[in-house]
Amino acid sequence: MRNLVLVLTFVFIVFGGLGFVLGRSTLANRSFLTASLFLSESGNSLETSSDENSGSQPVFDFSGDYCDQSVSFSDPDDRKLCFNPPKLNRWRLFEINLTDNRILFYENGLIKKIFPIAYQAPYGKWFQTPTGFFEIGVKNKRFLSSIFPVYMENAVQLYEDFFIHGIPYFLDGQKVTSQFSGGCLRLEDKIASDFFQTAQKGDAVVSYLTLNQIQLKDGFFAPVDTSHFWVRQRFNSPLKNDWHYFEDKRENYIQHAGLDLAPSSEAWNLSAFSIFPGTVEKIIVNGQGDGGLGNAVILRHEKEEGVFYSLYGHLDLIDAGIKTGDYLSGGSLLGKIGNTGFGCRFWKVGKDSCYQTGEDDVHLHLEIKTASVLDSPLKDNCSVSGKGDCIGYTSQNPDDFGFFDPLKFLFNNLESSD
Missing domain, CATH: 2.40.440.10 (L,D-transpeptidase catalytic domain-like)
Incomplete structure (x- = not known):
């Protein structure tokens, strides 16, 4: 009997240890796959939790997955x-x-x-x-x-x-x-x-900006899964105007009139949702006068303060179940985000073109404004493409041309611009 106990103990130690190694290896490989094309990853440390409910079980700390062991933290x-x-x-x-x-x-x-x-x-x-x-x-x-x-x-x-x-x-x-x-x-x-x-x-x-610390205002719905998205381009972000030169440096830039939200590499839900109950005002098809916004949906909303419109651009697909005139509740599925524009998947990381083979710049372009139009609600001439159009941009602060900052419109916990 004693020999049997010793044998079982030996088997438990060997195979238990092997299971521990294999389990750790599997987790490490999963982390490596998440890192995609990278050639190496940092080591992971093993700690014992001090939590009373942990029963002194070993706890893996993978917080260093994307930090080199040599990095120092001032904070x-x-x-x-x-x-x-x-x-x-x-x-x-x-x-x-x-x-x-x-x-x-x-x-x-x-x-x-x-x-x-x-x-x-x-x-x-x-x-x-x-x-x-x-x-x-x-x-x-x-x-x-x-x-x-x-x-x-x-x-x-x-x-x-x-x-x-x-x-x-x-x-x-x-x-x-x-x-x-x-x-x-x-x-x-x-x-x-x-x-x-x-x-x-x-x-x-x-x-970029993160969405980690912001909270939705009452009655509104997030346009994307904010836990896995980040702000790729914010409202009023400057873009150099290559078609004119002014001595006043401020006039050499046009301003982004919307909010671009991009998914993290770990995001699996690429859906776009309505931010508020409203009616489908327009559906724009990629390549049919989209002005670079690709597949897009414009919704009309009513609040006590008045009417406003939301635009969702660069969609890869528009949900087949919606059509012009439909009433949608807040948080309704509108489609899948993408990088469509000008009749193709135009927007890339780097040089934009229908013929470029670079990485797709997948993101949702969200605008909130006072009119159901692709361009500026108020007349403007910002020469985005040298043709005088102002789709997605304005010549000065978008607030002056009928746009609202989507981050400030939808969320709390933002620093005031006053």
Whole structure:
């Protein structure tokens, strides 16, 4: 009997240990598959939970899946950033997380460095830091601003006139004490120097907001599954106007009139939903005068404050069950998000075209405005394509042309622009 017990104990240890190894390997492989094309992943640590209900069972901590073991955290709370996979598959990638005021540097899919942002322009102010896909441009150890008479040291170009740099100073050498920013990102001098040394011309950049801390206002519905989407381009984000040049730098830019919401790599629900009860006003088919919005739906809504319209653009598919004139409840399925426009899947990460073979820039373009039109409710001429059209953009702040900021319209917990 004693020998039998010893044999069973030996079998339990061997196969139990093997099961532990295989289980850990399976979880690690699942994490690797999530990381997609990346060549390596960081190790995972094994901890014992101090929770009274855990029974001292081992608990796996996978919070380091996307953080290299060498990364240092100036703020312990930054460890939460390790949970999210990078938003682009690039060997070298900078992610500018404007919600958490952090710049993340990825190499081979792992976070190598985290740079705290000292200051950015307040939400809703001119100019905000641009959001979207960019590449690191020119680098200057000492750079004179093109907008204000100040020097910026360790300046790295994000997009056109927008730079990431150290604390600026006036021509007489006096440091700027105000926190005003024309859309550039300001880093503490030591951090700016490190960022300058790390960034290389041509490195991929994604600038974005998260939806982690916002809450829907009463009566409204989320247009997407917000737990797996992020703000790819925000309302009033500047875009360089290539068809005109003005001495006043502000006039060289047009402004994004909607909100672009993109799915994370882990998102499985790509549905678009109505934000409020309303009537289907228009259904636009990709390639039939869509103006670049592709498959799109416009809904008419009524509130005590008045009538407003919501537009859902770039849909891959429109739900076959809806038609013009239908009344839809809030949260109704409208279709599947995509990257349609101009009769094809036009929108790409990088150069946009029906003939480009780059990654699809899948996102929902959401507009909230005062008229049931594709372009601006109030007459405007922003020359998005050199033809005088203003679909998706305005020449100045979209608030002045009958648009509402969807984030402020739908959600609480946003910084006031007043």
